[in-house]
Amino acid sequence: xxxxxxxxxxxxxxxxxxxxxxxxxxxxxxxxxxxxxxxxxxxxxxxxxxxxxxxxxxxxxxxxxxxxxxxxxxxxxxxxxxxxxxxxxxxxxxxxxxxxxxxxxxxxxxxxxxxxxxxxxxxxxxxxxxxxxxxxxxxxxxxxxxxxxxxxxxxxxxxxxxxxxxxxxxxxxxxxxxxxxxxxxxxxxxxxxxxxxxxxxxxxxxxxxxxxxxxxxxxxxxxxxxxxxxxxxxxxxxxxxxxxxxxxxxxxxxxxxxxxxxxxxxxxxxxxxxxxxxxxxxxxxxxxxxxxxxxxxxxxxxxxxxxxxxxxxxxxxxxxxxxxxxxxxxxxxxxxxxxxxxxxxxxxxxxxxxxxxxxxxxxxxxxxxxxxxxxxxxxxxxxxxxxxxxxxxxxxxxxxxxxxxxxxxxxxxxxxxxxxxxxxxxxxxxxxxxxxxxxxxxxxxxxxxxxxxxxxxxxxxxxxxxxxxxxxxxxxxxxxxxxxxxxxxxxxxxxxxxxxxxxxxxxxxxxxxxxxxxxxxxxxxxxxxxxxx
Amino acid sequence: xxxxxxxxxxxxxxxxxxxxxxxxxxxxxxxxxxxxxxxxxxxxxxxxxxxxxxxxxxxxxxxxxxxxxxxxxxxxxxxxxxxxxxxxxxxxxxxxxxxxxxxxxxxxxxxxxxxxxxxxxxxxxxxxxxxxxxxxxxxxxxxxxxxxxxxxxxxxxxxxxxxxxxxxxxxxxxxxxxxxxxxxxxxxxxxxxxxxxxxxxxxxxxxxxxxxxxxxxxxxxxxxxxxxxxxxxxxxxxxxxxxxxxxxxxxxxxxxxxxxxxxxxxxxxxxxxxxxxxxxxxxxxxxxxxxxxxxxxxxxxxxxxxxxxxxxxxxxxxxxxxxxxxxxxxxxxxxxxxxxxxxxxxxxxxxxxxxxxxxxxx
Numbered sequence: 001x002x003x004x005x006x007x008x009x010x011x012x013x014x015x016x017x018x019x020x021x022x023x024x025x026x027x028x029x030x031x032x033x034x035x036x037x038x039x040x041x042x043x044x045x046x047x048x049x050x051x052x053x054x055x056x057x058x059x060x061x062x063x064x065x066x067x068x069x070x071x072x073x074x075x076x077x078x079x080x081x082x083x084x085x086x087x088x089x090x091x092x093x094x095x096x097x098x099x100x101x102x103x104x105x106x107x108x109x110x111x112x113x114x115x116x117x118x119x120x121x122x123x124x125x126x127x128x129x130x131x132x133x134x135x136x137x138x139x140x141x142x143x144x145x146x147x148x149x150x151x152x153x154x155x156x157x158x159x160x161x162x163x164x165x166x167x168x169x170x171x172x173x174x175x176x177x178x179x180x181x182x183x184x185x186x187x188x189x190x191x192x193x194x195x196x197x198x199x200x201x202x203x204x205x206x207x208x209x210x211x212x213x214x215x216x217x218x219x220x221x222x223x224x225x226x227x228x229x230x231x232x233x234x235x236x237x238x239x240x241x242x243x244x245x246x247x248x249x250x251x252x253x254x255x256x257x258x259x260x261x262x263x264x265x266x267x268x269x270x271x272x273x274x275x276x277x278x279x280x281x282x283x284x285x286x287x288x289x290x291x292x293x294x295x296x297x298x299x300x301x302x303x304x305x306x307x308x309x310x311x312x313x314x315x316x317x318x319x320x321x322x323x324x325x326x327x328x329x330x331x332x333x334x335x336x337x338x339x340x341x342x343x344x345x346x347x348x349x350x351x352x353x354x355x356x357x358x359x360x361x362x363x364x365x366x367x368x369x370x371x372x373x374x375x376x377x378x379x380x381x382x383x384x385x386x387x388x389x390x391x392x393x394x395x396x397x398x399x400x401x402x403x404x405x406x407x408x409x410x411x412x413x414x415x416x417x418x419x420x421x422x423x424x425x426x427x428x429x430x431x432x433x434x435x436x437x438x439x440x441x442x443x444x445x446x447x448x449x450x451x452x453x454x455x456x457x458x459x460x461x462x463x464x465x466x467x468x469x470x471x472x473x474x475x476x477x478x479x480x481x482x483x484x485x486x487x488x489x490x491x492x493x494x495x496x497x498x499x500x501x502x503x504x505x506x507x508x509x510x511x512x513x514x515x516x517x518x519x520x521x522x523x524x525x526x527x528x529x530x531x532x533x
Numbered sequence: 534x535x536x537x538x539x540x541x542x543x544x545x546x547x548x549x550x551x552x553x554x555x556x557x558x559x560x561x562x563x564x565x566x567x568x569x570x571x572x573x574x575x576x577x578x579x580x581x582x583x584x585x586x587x588x589x590x591x592x593x594x595x596x597x598x599x600x601x602x603x604x605x606x607x608x609x610x611x612x613x614x615x616x617x618x619x620x621x622x623x624x625x626x627x628x629x630x631x632x633x634x635x636x637x638x639x640x641x642x643x644x645x646x647x648x649x650x651x652x653x654x655x656x657x658x659x660x661x662x663x664x665x666x667x668x669x670x671x672x673x674x675x676x677x678x679x680x681x682x683x684x685x686x687x688x689x690x691x692x693x694x695x696x697x698x699x700x701x702x703x704x705x706x707x708x709x710x711x712x713x714x715x716x717x718x719x720x721x722x723x724x725x726x727x728x729x730x731x732x733x734x735x736x737x738x739x740x741x742x743x744x745x746x747x748x749x750x751x752x753x754x755x756x757x758x759x760x761x762x763x764x765x766x767x768x769x770x771x772x773x774x775x776x777x778x779x780x781x782x783x784x785x786x787x788x789x790x791x792x793x794x795x796x797x798x799x800x801x802x803x804x805x806x807x808x809x810x811x812x813x814x815x816x817x818x819x820x821x822x823x824x825x826x827x828x829x830x831x832x833x834x835x836x837x838x839x840x841x842x843x844x845x846x847x848x849x850x851x852x853x854x855x856x857x858x859x860x861x862x863x864x865x866x867x868x869x870x871x872x873x874x875x876x877x878x879x880x881x882x883x884x885x886x887x888x889x890x891x892x893x894x895x
Contacts, residue, residue: 036730042853044641044642045641045642045643050597051597051598051599051600051601051602053641137598137599137601137602137606140601140603140606141601201643202643205642205643205644206644221642221649221652221845222653222845222849222850223726223843223845224726224730246730248725248730248843249843249845250725250843251840251843251849252840252841252843254708254841255708255711255724255841255842255843258711258712258715258716258724259723259724259725261716262715262716262723264723264725265723385856412590413589413590413591413856414591414596414856414857415589415590415591415592415593415596415856415857415858416589416590416591417591418591418592418595418596419590419591419592419595420590422592422595422602422607433600446601453602453603453604454600454601454602
């Protein structure tokens with residue numbers, strides 16, 4: 001038995017020594033650095049037109065080039081933020097007819113796919129055909145640019161594409177700038193298509209013939225993906241601030257934090273709010289807290305008792321401890337919206353908000369008027385994987401207890417949560433929404449228009465519907481400002497949601513890393529990421 | 534009592550074996566019966582898992598359609614995924630495919646589950662095997678020492694060690710070990726899967742990087758693989774060596790108190806020989822059973838260590854699949870683990886006969 005212990009000790013020592021010897025430094029290749037990002041999720045697939053995991057959108061954002069793209073402007077913190085102004089990407093320039101319905105795009109003649117073939121009007125035409133008539137959900141987006149038929153997209157010549165919208169639409173440029181309308185090579189798709197799979201989805205789930213800045217040079221699901229600059233990308237090699245970007249899957253937040261602190265990764269996503277102050281105090285780390293328009297709300301089902309009564313919804317809105325939630329759940333990394341339009345979105349106003357005074361007597365009076373003077377019991381449903389929402393629920397619980405509403409928190413698996421809310425029968429829940437269109441009418445169309453499928457609170461007001469409709473198809477900024485103001489006045493008063501918070505998007509980096517660039521889709525654009533020694 | 538008797542008493546005469554097998558040697562009969570039972574177990578697992586995953590609330594077609602979904606899109610996915618059919622029809626399709634070795638496709642990646650599991654299996658296997666060997670190397674000697682020095686400070690110390698191993702939260706232990714050995718002492722590489730970024734995996738033979746790199750004669754990759762392996766393996770081994778230590782100690786104490794050991798000692802056979810040859814051999818049967826359970830646990834239950842060390846094994850795969858109701862992926866994982874457990878049990882039963890001549894079969 002002595003021999004056994006000796007063997008054991010020897011083995012231990014050998015293992016430790018071997019471990020020491022094998023610490024291989026992460027080397028930079030050439031002059032430009034390699035950037036390693038620790039992500040909190042995996043890429044499920046990169047088929048551009050199918051819904052995918054949140055992180056898979058980061059991948060596709062770097063692989064596909066739309067016709068036009070948002071202009072980036074640096075903010076005070078040096079972060080590059082996409083504006084609601086556009087510049088040519090796949091298209092060198094474009095003309096819009098006076099009535100705002102005919103868009104003529106003049107494509108770059110030097111733009112190529114990763115296989116070296118030119119990107120031509122035919123390819124964009126194929127991309128839009130695929131979006132409108134093919135697989136996936138993009139057919140739900142093209143109506144925002146008043147396009148619902150593939151016939152509205154026409155090839156004028158090899159490098160000229162024309163899009164004719166059925167009426168002027170405010171979001172035409174915005175929608176065209178989405179990564180999901182980036183060019184797909186028709187030749188590649190045709191070559192990979194089969195009888196069962198005419199759009200070659202199977203192939204595109206794990207491959208791409210990139211039209212965008214990067215190509216995937218390593219595909220290792222669950223572990224790592226390597227993105228290398230596309231040598232044929234039209235902006236040329238100087239555009240890239242790194243030699244390659246590594247997407248590393250690191251599921252555990254505490255592990256991502258330690259990796260970042262030790263300097264073994266350059267960027268980390270998905271860190272808990274509770275740890276950020278401490279992280280930010282580390283001189284080697286910068287916590288980028290970027291305001292976004294992602295909005296979390298307390299949904300009150302307008303067709304289910306007792307929330308069918310507007311007074312009950314207003315009373316609930318009054319009794320929520322908003323500031324405590326921002327302070328204790330978000331640790332200050334967020335802001336409270338006072339309208340269904342997110343703070344930071346065009347047309348946002350807080351002038352109709354009347355619920356934040358903490359006037360509990362007024363709330364009790366409203367409940368009494370509605371016939372709930374003794375309060376009532378209700379179940380609040382939240383997805384259990386989102387700790388922020390679970391924590392928020394307990395603050396709502398304590399706030400509503402003050403006015404006699406007894407809340408039971410029901411935290412369910414995310415899959416179950418989606419199914420429950422899609423039944424449109426869930427009375428009381430916390431949901432969130434982020435509008436890629438970053439536009440108030442886009443946001444309201446999906447969430448609060450009568451019979452919109454994601455309108456899980458069953459809110460319905462014909463006047464609001466008309467305002468949304470008008471604003472969506474107006475290209476006059478002044479008219480739109482007026483319309484969205486009216487809509488907010490009605491909705492804030494009718495309180496289908498209590499507006500809870502907008503968390504900041506957190507991207508933590510080593511302090512020598514630069515070039516955090518975000519478009520409306522909130523994905524990282526790798527080409528801008530660089531670092532100094 | 535031997536296992537064949539146990540089964541006979543449990544009334545497993547349902548399994549009518551052909552006469553040729555019934556007339557064969559006891560060992561063949563025993564094996565045939567065990568295999569038949571195994572098949573019954575696996576059929577049970579297939580049925581149970583299929584229905585359990587399918588009654589989970591949550592429609593995967595709706596998840597697949599995303600937040601902008603509408604009923605038409607969800608219905609389209611339901612058709613594509615076969616979810617619009619009655620559950621018994623779905624079960625029929627699943628079983629038919631399974632009979633051809635097809636575990637179906639994951640709905641989120643649209644890749645065959647068998648391929649995805651096979652890709653991640655070596656990571657789990659390498660970690661589990663290493664942790665298992667380490668746990669045996671720790672647990673068996675400690676258990677013997679504790680038994681031999683029963684009641685002394687050494688026994689007490691070992692019992693504290695075992696209690697710690699059994700009661701520390703694995704999640705916490707993994708985080709602390711990363712903090713100490715990686716972040717503070719720099720004795721371990723970044724907890725990022727199995728190889729350093731930029732180090733290419735060795736040519737695949739077994740899928741175990743340590744073995745494959747040795748086969749390829751690549752010392753650099755071997756060192757890198759071992760450096761990534763040792764910390765998660767020790768973390769797991771620390772926890773699972775606890776039951777092995779306890780079982781070894783208890784079994785050894787039993788054996789050391791038997792007449793034949795007393796006799797052996799009385800006739801002057803040296804203590805180490807009595808303990809290591811006669812004692813160990815007789816004490817090993819309960820330890821073997823525990824080891825089987827431990828190995829099964831290591832294969833199926835190390836999702837926590839896989840998560841914390843960003844180790845892309847089948848545990849993490851199953852965890853992610855469960856979150857999004859990826860039926861086929863979850864079923865494939867559970868079925869695989871069931872096969873592992875059943876095989877381990879079969880091997881242990883066979884090993885009983887070899888270790889202990891009293892267990893004669895038939």
